[in-house]
Amino acid sequence: MKKLFLGMITASALTVVSCGPKSVAVTGPKYTSSEHLAQGKSIFENSCNRCHKLPDPAKHDDQGWINTLSRMAPKAKLTDEQHQMVYDYLISVNKK
Template identity: 60%
Template sequence: MKKISAAALLAGILLASCTPKASTVAPIGPAVSSAEQLAQGKTIFENSCGRCHKLPDPTAHTSVQWVGIMNSMAPKAKLTDEQHQWVYDYIVSVKK
C-alpha cells in the first residue's frame, strides 16, 4: 500500500511539473486610462502600426478580436506592456 501511495505521489509531482508555463503576452482588458494615456495610445497606434502597414479601422473589429490582433502584432512593434495596454485602450475608446 505504501508503494502505491508513493507511486501516486510521484506521478502527481511529475504531472504538475509538466503543466504549460504562463503566457508572456501582456494582459489586455478593461482598464481605466486617462486622456493622456489614450492620446499616447493613439500616437503609438499611428506611428508603430502605420510604420509597417495601412492603419486598420478600430471599428472594424470587436474588442475580443482586437485582443488577438494586439497580442500578435505588439511584439512585432516592440511595444512594452504599458504601451500595449494604451494602444488597446485607445482602440476600444474609438469604438464607443
C-alpha cells in the same frame, strides 16, 4: 553516453520552455485618462503605420483587438504598457 543523455534532456527542456504559452499583456481595459488614451493613439499611429496601413478601430470588437494586438505588439516591439495604451485607445473609439 551520459553526455548524450544530458544533451537530450537539455534540448527537451528548452523545447518545452520555448513552446510554452506566451504572456498576454492585455486582458481588458486599464487606462481611461485622456492622457493615456492620447499616448495610445500616438503609439498606434506611429508604430503600426510603419509596416502597414492603419486598421479602422471598428474592424474588431474588444476581444478581437486583444487577439490582434497580442500578435502585433511584439512585432512592433511595444512594451506591455504601450500595448495596453494602444488597446485602451482602440476600444475607447470603437463602440462595438
